Amino acid sequence: MVFTQHFCAACGSEHIRRNGSAGGHAKYQCKACGHQARFTPVAVAKAAQYAQVDELLSERNSQRSIARVTGVSRVTIASRIKKSAGGPACAAPLTLQKGAEKGVGGARTG
Numbered sequence: 530m531v532f533t534q535h536f537c538a539a540c541g542s543e544h545i546r547r548n549g550s551a552g553g554h555a556k557y558q559c560k561a562c563g564h565q566a567r568f569t570p571v572a573v574a575k576a577a578q579y580a581q582v583d584e585l586l587s588e589r590n591s592q593r594s595i596a597r598v599t600g601v602s603r604v605t606i607a608s609r610i611k612k613s614a615g616g617p618a619c620a621a622p623l624t625l626q627k628g629a630e631k632g633v634g635g636a637r638t639g
């Protein structure tokens with residue numbers, strides 16, 4: 530189950546309500562401060578969050594500190610590191626298991 534929590538962009542309050550729509554996007558009004566705006570689509574918000582993660586990674590921050598600052602899961606950060614580092618050049622894994630295959634046919638009865 531995925532819950533999307535929306536917050537007021539002006540004051541950060543979660544007491545917001547839908548207030549019509551503009552350009553096909555729902556608008557909201559904050560009950561705390563009266564601020565009105567359109568909801569930021571989830572994809573855009575995520576892209577901005579991941580851009581911040583990539584910036585912090587380029588500054589060689591630790592995964593846990595980035596997770597703390599951005600709120601992105603450490604596992605997600607680790608997978609982003611893997612994707613950015615493991616491009617097509619590193620796609621072929623080393624296979625050093627030739628010796629292990631010899632022992633398979635050894636125990637034969639009859």
Ligand SMILES: [Zn+2]
Pocket residue numbers: 537538539540541542559560561562563564
């Ligand atoms: Zn507000």
